[in-house]
Every structure is written in structure tokens, then in C-alpha cells.
Amino acid sequence: MSLTSPEVSAFADRVPAYLTRLERTTDTLLPPASIDPERLHQAMRYACEGGKHLRALMVYAAGEALGVKAEKLDAAACAVELIHAYSLVHDDLPAMDDDDLRRGRPTVHKAYDEAIGILVGDALQTSAFEALVTTDALDAEQKVRMIRALAHASGSLGMVGGQAVDMASENLTLTLAQLESLHARKTGALILVTCQLAGIAANASAAVQHALETYGKCIGLAFQIQDDVLDVTTDTATLGKTAGKDVAQNKSTFPSLLGLDPARQRADALFDEARAAARSVSGRAEPLLWLADYIQQRDH
Amino acid sequence: MSLTSPEVSAFADRVPAYLTRLERTTDTLLPPASIDPERLHQAMRYACEGGKHLRALMVYAAGEALGVKAEKLDAAACAVELIHAYSLVHDDLPAMDDDDLRRGRPTVHKAYDEAIGILVGDALQTSAFEALVTTDALDAEQKVRMIRALAHASGSLGMVGGQAVDMASENLTLTLAQLESLHARKTGALILVTCQLAGIAANASAAVQHALETYGKCIGLAFQIQDDVLDVTTDTATLGKTAGKDVAQNKSTFPSLLGLDPARQRADALFDEARAAARSVSGRAEPLLWLADYIQQRDH
Numbered sequence: 239m240s241l242t243s244p245e246v247s248a249f250a251d252r253v254p255a256y257l258t259r260l261e262r263t264t265d266t267l268l269p270p271a272s273i274d275p276e277r278l279h280q281a282m283r284y285a286c287e288g289g290k291h292l293r294a295l296m297v298y299a300a301g302e303a304l305g306v307k308a309e310k311l312d313a314a315a316c317a318v319e320l321i322h323a324y325s326l327v328h329d330d331l332p333a334m335d336d337d338d339l340r341r342g343r344p345t346v347h348k349a350y351d352e353a354i355g356i357l358v359g360d361a362l363q364t365s366a367f368e369a370l371v372t373t374d375a376l377d378a379e380q381k382v383r384m385i386r387a388l389a390h391a392s393g394s395l396g397m398v399g400g401q402a403v404d405m406a407s408e409n410l411t412l413t414l415a416q417l418e419s420l421h422a423r424k425t426g427a428l429i430l431v432t433c434q435l436a437g438i439a440a441n442a443s444a445a446v447q448h449a450l451e452t453y454g455k456c457i458g459l460a461f462q463i464q465d466d467v468l469d470v471t472t473d474t475a476t477l478g479k480t481a482g483k484d485v486a487q488n489k490s491t492f493p494s495l496l497g498l499d500p501a502r503q504r505a506d507a508l509f510d511e512a513r514a515a516a517r518s519v520s521g522r523a524e525p526l527l528w529l530a531d532y533i534q535q536r537d538h
Numbered sequence: 539m540s541l542t543s544p545e546v547s548a549f550a551d552r553v554p555a556y557l558t559r560l561e562r563t564t565d566t567l568l569p570p571a572s573i574d575p576e577r578l579h580q581a582m583r584y585a586c587e588g589g590k591h592l593r594a595l596m597v598y599a600a601g602e603a604l605g606v607k608a609e610k611l612d613a614a615a616c617a618v619e620l621i622h623a624y625s626l627v628h629d630d631l632p633a634m635d636d637d638d639l640r641r642g643r644p645t646v647h648k649a650y651d652e653a654i655g656i657l658v659g660d661a662l663q664t665s666a667f668e669a670l671v672t673t674d675a676l677d678a679e680q681k682v683r684m685i686r687a688l689a690h691a692s693g694s695l696g697m698v699g700g701q702a703v704d705m706a707s708e709n710l711t712l713t714l715a716q717l718e719s720l721h722a723r724k725t726g727a728l729i730l731v732t733c734q735l736a737g738i739a740a741n742a743s744a745a746v747q748h749a750l751e752t753y754g755k756c757i758g759l760a761f762q763i764q765d766d767v768l769d770v771t772t773d774t775a776t777l778g779k780t781a782g783k784d785v786a787q788n789k790s791t792f793p794s795l796l797g798l799d800p801a802r803q804r805a806d807a808l809f810d811e812a813r814a815a816a817r818s819v820s821g822r823a824e825p826l827l828w829l830a831d832y833i834q835q836r837d838h
Contacts, residue, residue: 269694278694278702328660333652352633353705356656357698360628363660364693367667371686378678385685386671393664394569394578398657402578405653 249299249525250532256298256315259308260291263316267369281350281358282365285323288341288478292533293318293432296457299525300436300450303516313373314384314435317366321392322428324362329401331355335483342478363392376439383438391431400424404489412490418459425465426458449518453526456512461533463505466491467498468538477538509534549599549825550832556598556615559608560591563616567669581650581658582665585623588641588778592833593618593732596757599825600736600750603816613673614684614735617666621692622728624662629701631655635783642778663692676739683738691731700724704789712790718759725765726758749818753826756812761833763805766791767798768838777838809834 264286271280294315301311330337330345331352338348347355370376370384390396400423407420433454437447466484470493474481484491492501509530516526564586571580594615601611630637630645631652638648647655670676670684690696700723707720733754737747766784770793774781784791792801809830816826 273695275694275699275702275706277706278699282694324660328656331656333656354702356628356631356633357694357702357705360624360659360663361694361698363663364689364698367685368689368693371682371689378682382671382678382681385667389664389668389671393668394575394582394657394661395573398661398664399575399578402575402654402657405657406575406577 249302249528252298253295256295256308257291259298259312260294260315260319263312263369264319267316267365267372277350278354278357278361281346281354282361284349285327285346285358285362286319288343289319289323290536291319292461292529293322293428295529296429296432296454297436299529300433300453300519301439302525303450303520303522304436304440304442304446305520305522306436306440307375309375310439311436313369313376314432314439317369317384317388318428318432318435320362320366320369321388321397324359324366325392325397325401325428327355327362328359334401334405335487337480337483339474339479366392380438380441384435387431387434387438391427391434396423396427396431397425400427407490409488410490412495414495417490417492417495421459421462422455425462426455429458429461430454446519449515452515453512453519453530456508456515457530457533460505460508460512463492463501463508464533464536466493467501467505470498472538506534549602549828552598552602553595556595556608557591559598559612560594560615560619563612563669564619567616567665567672577650578654578657578661581646581654582661584649585627585646585658585662586619588643589619589623590836591619592761592829593622593728595829596729596732596754597736599829600733600753600819601739602825603750603820603822604736604740604742604746605820605822606736606740607675609675610739611736613669613676614732614739617669617684617688618728618732618735620662620666620669621688621697624659624666625692625697625701625728627655627662628659634701634705635787637780637783639774639779666692680738680741684735687731687734687738691727691734696723696727696731697725700727707790709788710790712795714795717790717792717795721759721762722755725762726755729758729761730754746819749815752815753812753819753830756808756815757830757833760805760808760812763792763801763808764833764836766793767801767805770798772838806834 268282269279271283273279297311297315297318326340327346329335330340331347337345339345346358367385370381400420403420404424430451433450437450468477469481469484472481496504512530513527516523519526568582569579571583573579597611597615597618626640627646629635630640631647637645639645646658667685670681700720703720704724730751733750737750768777769781769784772781796804812830813827816823819826
């Protein structure tokens with residue numbers, strides 16, 4: 239007999255099961271690759287493969303901390319990963335960041351072609367919103383609130399707006415405030431919304447929602463600082479995407495503005511702040527604490 | 539005192555008011571062009587300007603035929619136009635149809651740049667779903683049903699899938715059935731969904747919904763046949779987009795498969811079928827009949 243009840247066992251032990259749930263939800267939602275147009279459907283699935291699925295795990299971790307059953311989180315976990323996958327496919331296009339490598343494999347427009355790359359991103363975005371309306375586990379009000387939050391996070395005031403600012407900022411030296419604002423949109427908004435979606439699934443109070451959002455904002459910014467640090471310190475094989483791109487594209491980064499060690503220290507302070515916020519969310523903060531540690535220790 | 543009550547006056551008289559409603563709904567939904575990132579927000583608005591807004595008018599016409607108040611139709615009318623606008627921006631990109639002219643003006647990637655073209659399309663798609671969740675005029679169940687219908691119509695089994703098939707069909711001779719299947723997705727699905735959205739706003743019966751869908755399918759196919767005919771018979775200045783593209787891209791079209799006059803006759807028969815379906819929708823079919831006539835007579 240186990241000495242620990244499921245409620246207090248480590249979140250790490252449940253990660254494989256959550257990733258299996260994510261895979262199953264995505265597989266059920268997306269049309270089979272054998273359905274016409276086959277090449278588009280193959281490429282949509284290709285774009286969803288690989289990756290650490292940190293955003294989905296954040297939905298599940300935040301949901302666990304609020305005592306929400308996993309079936310109420312599946313659609314949200316799937317939706318944020320679909321939005322993330324679509325954004326990577328479009329960001330990698332020649333007219334954007336022009337990258338050949340993603341998650342250790344050729345980018346979609348390299349493995350297929352550029353038109354398929356555009357259409358895959360378009361269809362994956364549609365699928366993200368479809369995921370939230372087709373689930374049976376949420377009531378209509380929750381679905382509407384989730385779609386509103388996800389649309390805000392991913393649209394022109396969120397992720398897409400951040401990418402536009404990022405493209406326009408090449409060869410410019412940003413202030414630290416401008417850089418943080420850019421990344422709060424480009425990367426942070428989608429990380430933050432994982433916490434908001436879990437809060438909606440839980441019908442959480444405003445106070446709990448606020449604490450969760452503090453956690454999400456700190457993780458989001460720390461994550462981006464790490465990305466900037468890893469771009470300088472890690473090789474392409476480990477990253478699974480082209481290293482050294484920020485310098486090559488003459489972008490302002492946290493290491494370029496702060497220096498490498500101060501950037502690392504800033505990220506560490508944000509992880510500490512995230513953990514403090516997690517402890518104020520609920521007495522079951524272990525999943526959020528584990529995830530903060532896990533992200534803090536990542537090497538790609 | 540007027541001899542005609544508002545209910546029986548001609549739909550044509552109300553078109554300007556509907557277009558004003560559409561403009562107001564879109565203007566309220568999209569972030570102002572003065573909001574950061576300004577260039578993206580300017581380009582999003584640029585992409586929504588011009589055009590006949592036939593899809594929005596179909597929502598209003600079908601809604602009128604079902605006795606639905608205009609405020610319950612505004613979000614749906616705006617959403618279908620945003621999906622349509624996003625699809626035009628992406629279809630015009632160099633890696634897709636590579637076109638310089640749209641609605642009589644430079645395409646978005648010509649007026650701005652290619653990265654902005656990609657991001658404008660992405661953000662307009664997000665805005666379409668946002669339109670449906672932010673309205674106060676529909677209940678949550680209606681919003682969820684509308685988003686489900688719009689996602690199905692515009693995703694990989696609908697509009698985006700049709701564009702993928704279209705791209706893959708260049709230099710191939712399709713059968714008539716293949717060409718109709720392609721256009722049922724590429725153009726037809728979004729025209730059909732205008733009727734479905736109005737039906738959802740009306741909480742229409744299955745029988746009424748079915749009749750409306752027959753109308754929508756006939757209009758959608760007739761519309762595409764007309765597009766193919768106009769591409770051959772009309773000049774670029776009148777069309778507001780590059781004429782003669784189908785022949786230049788060696789595409790199968792209704793005139794190329796059927797001949798010009800038989801293609802016209804096929805479209806006319808479909809308009810007649812649409813009118814018959816409209817009369818079976820309700821005793822207030824005049825808006826749908828007017829719209830069938832209006833589309834049948836278009837020269838661009």
C-alpha cells in the first residue's frame with residue numbers, strides 16, 4: 239500500500255500521464271492525416287510533435303493546485319499548445335525569423351513548403367478555439383470566458399502584437415522596460431493565460447486568480463530571460479533550434495542589456511517570486527513549485 | 539404615415555444601415571490604430587476596408603428572414619467578415635497566390651510588408667472569435683454554437699483546407715466534382731456559415747436551418763462560378779483584383795471545364811434553387827431573395 243495519497247504525491251510522477259492526456263486530446267481534435275487534404279493534416283500534426291509542452295503542464299499544475307479535475311483542463315491544455323505551435327510555425331517563416339530548425343527537426347515550411355506553413359498555422363489557430371468549444375467537461379460560460387482570455391492573450395494586444403514589436407525592434411537598442419513589455423506580450427501572455435484558464439476551470443475567486451496571475455507573470459518573464467541566456471550559452475543541438483540568433487539579428491536581449499550574470503540573477507529572483515505567489519494560491523501548491531523548479535533547471 | 543411597415547419594406551433600403559452597424563462593430567472590436575503596435579493595428583484596419591461585405595449582409599438577411607433583431611446578428615456579421623479579410627490577406631501573400639491588388643488597392647503585404655501580412659491575418663482570425671464572445675446580445679450557449687460553426691467552416695475541413703487543395707491543384711485538370719468539392723470548402727463554407735450563424739441567433743428549428751443551408755450552399759457555389767466567369771470576362775480595374783489569374787496559373791475553373799455559357803447557366807440555375815429554398819425558410823424571405831438577385835447581378 240502506498241504511503242502517500244494521490245493528492246500529495248509529486249506532480250513529477252503525474253507528468254507522463256498529463257502528456258498522454260494532451261496527446262490524446264490533440265489527436266482526437268485534429269482531423270486524421272488520412273483525411274483530405276492529407277498533406278495539410280499531416281503537416282498540422284507534424285507541427286504539434288516534440289517540444290516540452292510546458293504550457294500544457296502549467297494548465298494542469300495550476301488546475302491541480304486549485305483542485306480541478308483533469309478532464310476540465312484537457313481542452314485548455316490542448317488549446318494553449320495549439321496556439322503555441324501555430325505561432326512557432328509562422329514565426330519560423332522566411333518573412334519572419336526565417337529558421338530551418340525547430341524542436342530538433344526541419345521547420346514546417348522546410349519539411350513541406352511555405353504555403354503549407356502559412357495554412358498550417360492558420361488551421362492550428364482555428365483548432366485551438368475549436369478545442370475549447372467541443373469539450374463536454376466545461377459549461378458554456380466557462381468556455382466563453384476561456385475563449386475570451388485566450389483570444390486576448392494571443393491576438394494583437396498579446397502574442398501576435400509582441401511578435402510585431404519584436405520584428406520592428408531588430409537593430410534597435412531597447413530600454414529594459416521596452417524589452418520587458420515586448421516579452422510580456424510575445425511570450426508572457428500565453429504563459430500567463432495558462433493560469434487564467436485553470437482559474438476559470440476552477441471558478442476561482444478573484445484573490446486566488448490574482449495570486450495565480452502573479453505566478454504566471456513571473457514564470458513568463460523568467461522563461462524569456464532564460465531563453466535569451468540559453469541563446470548565448472547553449473549550442474544548436476541542445477536547443478533543437480538555431481543558437482546565437484539574437485546576436486545575428488542584432489536584437490536587444492536581457493544579457494545584452496544587463497550582462498549575462500545579472501540576467502541569470504534576475505531570472506532566479508523571478509522564480510523565487512513565482513514560488514512565493516504559488517504558496518499563496520493554495521495549500522496544494524506543490525505542482526506549481528515543482529514546475530517553477532523544472533523550468534528554472536531547463537537547458538533548452 | 540408610411541404605407542409599408544418596416545417588416546415589409548425592401549431589404550435594399552436597410553443595407554446602408556447594416557453596413558454602418560458592421561463598421562461600428564468592427565471599429566469597436568479592433569484596437570485603435572493609435573495603440574501599440576500601431577503599424578499592426580493600422581494594417582489590420584486597412585485589411586478590413588473596402589469590399590462588398592456580402593457575407594455580413596447574408597447574416598443580416600438570413601436573420602431578418604427569421605425575425606432576429608439586428609443586435610443579435612452584429613457579432614456574427616463582424617466575425618465572418620474578419621475571417622474573410624484574414625483569408626484574403628494570407629491568400630495574397632507571395633508564397634500563396636502572390637497578388638499585388640485587392641479591393642482596388644495594394645494588398646497588405648505590398649502596402650506594409652510580408653511579416654505584417656502574416657501577423658495581420660493571424661490577429662484578424664483571433665479577432666473573429668473574440669467578436670463572438672464579447673457581444674452582450676447572445677447567450678453563452680449561442681456563442682459556443684456559433685464559434686463551433688465558424689471554426690468548422692474556416693479550418694482545415696473548410697476554408698483553409700480548400701485553399702490547400704486549390705494550391706495543390708495548379709496545373710492539374712480537375713473533374714467537375716473535384717472542383718465543386720474544392721470550392722465548397724474554399725469559398726462555400728464561409729458563405730454557408732453565414733446562414734448557420736443566423737439560424738443559431740434565431741434558435742431556429744432543424745427544418746428551417748436545413749432550408750437556410752440549402753440557400754447558403756446554392757449561393758456559395760453560384761458565387762464561385764461567377765468568380766471564375768468574371769476572372770475571364772472582366773478587367774482588373776472593375777474587379778479591383780488581378781483579372782485573368784486562373785488562366786495564368788493554369789487552374790481548373792467552371793468555364794474551363796464547362797465552357798463559358800454553360801457555366802453561366804449553371805450559376806443561374808443555382809440562384810433559382812437558392813430562391814426556392816429561401817421561400818421555404820419563412821414568409822419573410824424578401825431579404826434573401828433580394829440578396830440572391832443582388833449577387834446574381836454583380837459585375838465584380
